[in-house]
Amino acid sequence: MSETNSIEVYFDGLCQPINPGGIACYAFLVRGVDGRLMHSDSGVVGEPMSPFATNNVAEYTALIRALEWLDENGYTSRRIQVRGDSSLVIKQMNGEFKVKSKSIIPLFQKAAQLRKKFKDISITWVPRELNSEADKLSERAYNKALIDNPSLLDKM
Numbered sequence: 001m002s003e004t005n006s007i008e009v010y011f012d013g014l015c016q017p018i019n020p021g022g023i024a025c026y027a028f029l030v031r032g033v034d035g036r037l038m039h040s041d042s043g044v045v046g047e048p049m050s051p052f053a054t055n056n057v058a059e060y061t062a063l064i065r066a067l068e069w070l071d072e073n074g075y076t077s078r079r080i081q082v083r084g085d086s087s088l089v090i091k092q093m094n095g096e097f098k099v100k101s102k103s104i105i106p107l108f109q110k111a112a113q114l115r116k117k118f119k120d121i122s123i124t125w126v127p128r129e130l131n132s133e134a135d136k137l138s139e140r141a142y143n144k145a146l147i148d149n150p151s152l153l154d155k156m
Helices: 055-072 087-093 105-115 128-148 151-155
Strands: 006-016 023-031 037-044 079-084 120-125
Touching: 006 055, 006 128, 023 055, 023 128, 037 055, 037 128, 055 079, 055 087, 055 105, 055 128, 079 128, 087 105, 087 120, 128 151
Parallel strands: 006 079, 079 120
Antiparallel strands: 006 023, 023 037
């Protein structure tokens, strides 16, 4: 699946057990030109069970964290292929959809500013089944949040 000379990034976000207002989690992974895993990260976004905990906030956070990691580690001049299964985020980032949500506008702006740092970057949609690794990472982050914070169960 890897194209020659490109670094692949997969990102995902979720908000469970309800969206909005659940526990929002992000995840991303970076694969090198040889397909090997270079880096992955996941975690909780913002305050669980708040109105700002949404799937879209989690998706944008995953994209931003991935772009930040690539920038901080000197990959801005490399060919980067970013893939995610959120058609909203992908279409907004590619100018096909307007950004209307007040909670999303600053995240969109941050992702767009980061994107400008890259010489050759594409952000494309993939079906969920092609994003399963990032999906599993975001689910693990959600389960870890429940284990680490048992009081969250009382709020559900």
